[in-house]
Amino acid sequence: MKLTLKIWKQQDAHSKGKFVTYSLDSISPNCSFLEMLDILNEQLIRKNEEPVAFDHDCREGICGTCSLYINGRPHGPDDAITTCQLHMRKFKDGDTIIIEPWRAKPFPVVKDLIVDRAAFDKIIQEGGYISVNTGGAAEANQILVSKVNAELSMDAAACIGCGACVAACKNASAMLFVSAKVSHFALLPQGKIEAKDRVKKMVAMMDQLGFGNCTNTYACEAECPKLISRSNIARMNREFICAKVS
Numbered sequence: 001m002k003l004t005l006k007i008w009k010q011q012d013a014h015s016k017g018k019f020v021t022y023s024l025d026s027i028s029p030n031c032s033f034l035e036m037l038d039i040l041n042e043q044l045i046r047k048n049e050e051p052v053a054f055d056h057d058c059r060e061g062i063c064g065t066c067s068l069y070i071n072g073r074p075h076g077p078d079d080a081i082t083t084c085q086l087h088m089r090k091f092k093d094g095d096t097i098i099i100e101p102w103r104a105k106p107f108p109v110v111k112d113l114i115v116d117r118a119a120f121d122k123i124i125q126e127g128g129y130i131s132v133n134t135g136g137a138a139e140a141n142q143i144l145v146s147k148v149n150a151e152l153s154m155d156a157a158a159c160i161g162c163g164a165c166v167a168a169c170k171n172a173s174a175m176l177f178v179s180a181k182v183s184h185f186a187l188l189p190q191g192k193i194e195a196k197d198r199v200k201k202m203v204a205m206m207d208q209l210g211f212g213n214c215t216n217t218y219a220c221e222a223e224c225p226k227l228i229s230r231s232n233i234a235r236m237n238r239e240f241i242c243a244k245v246s
Helices: 033-046 118-127 147-157 164-168 175-186 195-208 219-223 231-245
Strands: 003-009 018-024 096-100 109-111
Touching: 018 033, 118 175, 118 195, 147 175, 164 175, 164 219, 175 195, 175 219, 175 231, 195 231
Parallel strands: 003 096
Antiparallel strands: 003 018
């Protein structure tokens, strides 16, 4: 496959960025998108040119660090995948591929395609944990959890914090991410004790960091690589209202 890549290059959050065009040849349709970027960087290094900076870690769809905006979609032209799970067979010979970092004020550019997603860590620090001293671990069956709630909680816990929901939202809303973290504990008895403080603190931090309001277009759900349901947003809103009025 012959490809033309238009990649966003930016030295840091305070520098002016621009698209730089690269050409690649003999790319196998079976290689992954990140492997294709590896090939590009190897060629650039051999030419004594600066490689393209992009983030990655596990390359197994678990860590969420491989967050790229590809041809107008978070993680590229496929459903329920991260960028590292995207393969070049999704493109055609001769295609032009536009690659950008996430575009959101709370996610400042570190360099090129890498953004700082520490904002998500700050939200988690506000309440995405259970700190109640419960003593030694009890037998699993002593704390009864309905099958429905257990499955919903595990579905919410599948969120990897990649930020695709923010990138997909025209308001850069983090509602899907925050609601998944709130729902994870709100559905379990272990999370009930701190439930009111948790949702208030996490929502307050989300607003403080500059994330926008929910647009109700549900682009976040459509682009989420882990298929996190928008029903979590409704649950978080109920939790928040109950915490405020009680």
